[in-house]
Amino acid sequence: MDEKLVLSGPQPSDEIMDELQNPKNHSESDSDSDSDDEARLTLQIETLETELSNNSANYDAHVQYIRALRKNGEIEKLRKAREAMSDLFPLTPALWQEWAKDEASLSSGPESFTAIEKLYERGVFDYLSVSLWCDYLNFVQEHEPSVRECSPVGISKARDLFERALTAAGLHVAEGHKIWEAYREFEQAILYTIDATDVEAKEKQIQRIRNIFHRQLSIPLSELRSTLVSYKSWEAEQGVLPDANSGDVDGIPVRIASAYQKALEMLNIRAPFEERVSRVDASDVERLQEYMAYLKFEQSSGDPARVQLLYERAVTEFPISNDLWLDYTRYLDSKLKASSIVRDVYSRATKNCPWVGELWVRYLLSLERGRASENEISAVFEKSIVCTFSCFDEYLDIFLTRVDGLRRKISQAGQVEDSLDYAIIRDTFQRASDYLSPHLKDMDGLLRIHSYWARLEYSLGKDLVAARGVWESLLKTSGSMLDAWKGYIAMEIEMGNINEARSLYRRCYSKRFPGTGSEDICHSWLRFEREFGTLEDFDRAVQKLTPRLEELQLFRLQQESKNVGLITNQRENISKKNTPEKRKQGSNVADEQPKAKRQKNAAPDVRKAKGEDKVRENSLETKRVENAQVNDGKSSSARGKETKDFPPEKPKYKDQCTAFVSNLGFQATYDDLRGFFDDVGGVVAIRILKDKYSGKSRGLAYVDFVDDAHLEAAVAKNKRTLLGKRLSIARSDPKQRKTRESVGSHAPVEHGEMSDHANGRTSTLGDSDPKADSTDASKGTTGGQEPKSTNPQNDRGNVQLKGKNTFAVPRTVRPLGWTDKNKQKTQGAEEGEDEKPKSNDEFRNMFLRK
Known part of the structure; x- marks a missing residue:
């Protein structure tokens, strides 16, 4: 039958006392009430047991379950519940005190004393608590026979425990004086047991108590002034001080007085911090901030012991603040590094915040730094991988940290005590791959695992087949990851396996990778053959890669055309929405006019539209794009009317001090160009020529200088590199442009103009109006200028062709740039005349003539 625990509680009210004094009147109601309470409590216990069986990580359910069992008096279940909760969570000082007192009230004897002593030891390990330490000290003094009898063994044991308590909490500004006072009282009790005739022992004990006073007076504690008064009174009892009521430090040794004054100054400085961290009306966030400010102050003072104790106070108040634990362990790593204290703090940190992967990683490193055994490190690692983290990168970091430690131990096989087998590393990698592969597919983390694994298989495991197997397993799950193929190839090249690397290139060059990966692997193969292959290997690679690169280039162009078409459709839709009213059939007079006349009337409008579309200064760039979008949806007559009423302003660039920049990267911006010419200085304006519809750079720009x-x-910076492109920089000469415009399109293309001789026109790179281009082509204009001669007969001799297939050109059609040096021009009727062109039938007969 389970024992029943009788616990004290609040005093009953007057009504309950009346019922207790008159049991006859309420016996039935009392029994009913007791049965109802017992039934509710039993139901609550069963409900909590079900909840904990389903979710053992429910902290609040554990606390409620322990309280319900304690109230119901089920001792055995209560012990198991407390142990189960202690295995999962650190218990608060109040729970430890309650547990130890319950066990102490139930049993006595040497066996029970040892069990309760272990409970107190576990409690003071979890959190810093002065009250728990005081309970522990009192329990030992009361229940330890050797201590109670003041035997030498018992006195030594008690003193060791008191010194431990002072080390843990003796610097606690607010409550540390309690342990000091308990220590003095214990030593004072021993003094009373010494025989008066044993003068030497008595004097030694008096000096021991005096030393405790001196130590306490040198520490900034909250009851420092009271301690000084107690010390002077005690010295007066010993006959050292004649008057204990004199001034503060009168009569005491100078050294003690100086230490006391210094401690008092330190206490006064810390008093505001202590007041702020102990505010009851402040929120947890505010108090945590105050603790951090207090910690910053203590760190500046340079006393690690005081800093560590304040950290312990903070984590006791805020045990699940992961930032606080991270800050605490980081400080200990920098100050104490491999001590056992750091190891214990990491153990408590991971128990309070098991969901923080960084704490587990640093815990493993701390164990390795402290030369912990393989069994201990392995146990911590196994605990870490069963925790729940916020992202899979934390699992990856833990696995890699574990492998790092194993690799270092195996590499130092002759320098460490316990050597390891490489199979442990392989098993760790396999577990990491099995667990993370479904979640890290096509990610860098998966590549990190397998590249590291393959390298260790070859370097430590001395197994090339296993290393290749690692890469092959990665390619099965992530064959579309370009870096996986590159890593595999790099390993083969590093080991000198050129044929195997070439075989991998043959396997992957035809695969489609994201972005420009497909082109990259092709170019990588070519570089590989240049550096490692023979001429025949290079030729074979070129033969395979050329059609592949052409295919990729065609696909890229198709995608770009689709994107441009989509943008054009969107802009047309916007233009249609912005058009105020639809054109009616028959309302446009230009549509009823002859074609030649309609082109003639449209020419001025086209020229004005081109004036609007020319690329302006940087400040006019946005306005130009908006005007182009609006003008796209308007008819030629509507634009002509609009430009007639409001003629557009056409910026005039004299190009007196202008540099023409070509081969410019499409991603280059105005800031990039300005930065490129920073060492030159004197930049006035920058004009990057862009396509009207897509808004993309054409790779050309003008830079004006002062x-x-x-x-x-x-x-002078010609052929310098900007964003990976070698720029071509030349001076822009407007005089050559005027000369070119006067003689036609034979002059060199300059200042952003591109001659389209196939269509008989010269288009400006900044212009992209298809209507304007078609109008110019029909009239035979160059550069938007009207021809000098309107007679088509006079221009027959000026027909030009460009390209490769000019060998079969009829004699009356002149190749590009051809001039007849033998023909002598004469004035009069011969000037402007030329040989009469042959008809199609004449050409056909000429070729069929035998």
């Missing part, structure tokens, strides 16, 4: 000196310095 004078020729700065321009010459800029041109």
Whole structure:
């Protein structure tokens, strides 16, 4: 039958006392009430047992279960419940005190004393608590026979326990004086047991008590002034001080007085911090911030013992603050490094905040730094991987940290006591791969595991087949990851296996990788053959890669055209929405006019539209794009009317001190160019030529400078690299442009103009209006200028072709740049005349002539 625990509680009220004094009137109601309470308590216990069986990590359920069992008096279940909770969570000082007192009230004797003593030891390990230490000290003095009898063994044991308590909590500013006072009282009790005739022993004991006073007076504790008064009174009893009521430090040794004054100053400095961290009306967030400020102050004072004790106070108040534990362990790592204290703190930190992967990683490193055994490190690692973390990268970090430690131990096989087998590393990698592969697919973390694993298989395991097997297993799950193939190839090249590396290139060059990965692996293969292969190997690689690169380039162009088409459709839809009203059939007079006349009327409008579309200064760039979007949806006549009423302003660039920049990266910005010419200086304006519809850079730009000196310095930077592209920088000469415009399109292309001789027109790179281009093409204009001669017969001799297939051109059609040096032009009727062109039938007969 289970023992029943009788616990004290609050005093009953007057009504309950009346019922207790008159049991006859209430016996039935009392029995009913007791049975109802017992039934509710039993139901609560059963409910909590079910909850804990389903979720053992429910902290509040554990606490309620222990309280219910304690109230119901079920001792055996209560002990098991407390042990179960202690295995999962650190118990609060109040729970430990309650547990120890309950056990002490139930049993006595040497066996029970040892069990209760272990409970107190476990309690003071979990958290810092002055009250728990005082209970522990009192329990030992009362229940330890040797201590109670003041035997030498018992006195030594008690003193050791008191010194431990002072080390743990003797510097506690608010409550540390309680342990000091208990220590003095214990030594004072021993003094009374010494025989008066044993003068030497008595004097030795008096000096021991005096030393405790001196130590306490040198520490900033809350009851420092009271301690001084007690000390002077005690010295007066010993006949050392004649008057204990004199001034504060009168009559005491100078050394003690100086230490006391210093401690008093330290106490006065810390008093405001102590007041703020102990505020009852403050929230937890505010108090935690106050603790952090207090810690910062203590760290600046440079006393590690005081800093550590304050950290212990803080984590006792806020046990699940992971930032606080991280800060605490980081401080200990920097100050104490491999001590047992650091190891114990990490053990408590991971128990309070098991969901923080960084704490587990640093715990493993601390154990390795402290030369812990393999069994201890393995046990901590096994605990860590069963925790629940916020992301899988934390699991990855723990696995890799474990492998790092194993690798270091195996590498130092002759320098460490316990050597390890490489199979442990392989098993750890396999567990990491099995657990993380479903969650880290096509991610860098998975690549880190397998690349590290393969390297160790070859370097430590001396097994090339196993190393290749690691890469092959990764390719099965993540074959579309380019870096996986590159890592595999790099390993083979590093080991000198050129044929195996080439075989891997043949396997992966035809795969489709994200982004530009497909092109990258092709170019990587070519570089590989240049560096390691023969000429035949290089030729075979080129033969395989050329059609593949052409295919990828065609696919890229198709994707870009789709994107451009999508953008164009979107802009057309926007333009249609912005059009105020639809055109009616028959309302446009230009549609009823002849084609030639309609083109003639449209030419001025086209030129004005081009004036609007020219690339302006950086400040006008946004306005240009908006105007282009609005003008796209308007008819030629509507634009002509609008430009007639409001002629657009066309910026005039004289290009007196302008540099023309080509081969510019499409991603280059104005800031990039300005930074490129920073060492030159004198930059006035920058114009990057862009496509009208897509808004993308054309790879050309103009940079205006203040004078020729700065321009010459800029041109001197020709062939310099910007964003991976070698720039071509030349001086822009407007005089050559005017000359070119006067003679046609034979002059060199410059200042952003691109000659399209196939269509018989010259288009400006900043212009992309298809309507304007078609109008110019129909009229035979160049550069948006009207032709000097309107007679088509006079222009027959000026027809030009460009390209490779010019060998079969009829004699009347001149190749690009051809001039007849033998023909002598004469004035009069011969000027402007040329040979009459042959018809199609004449050409056909000429070729069929035998």
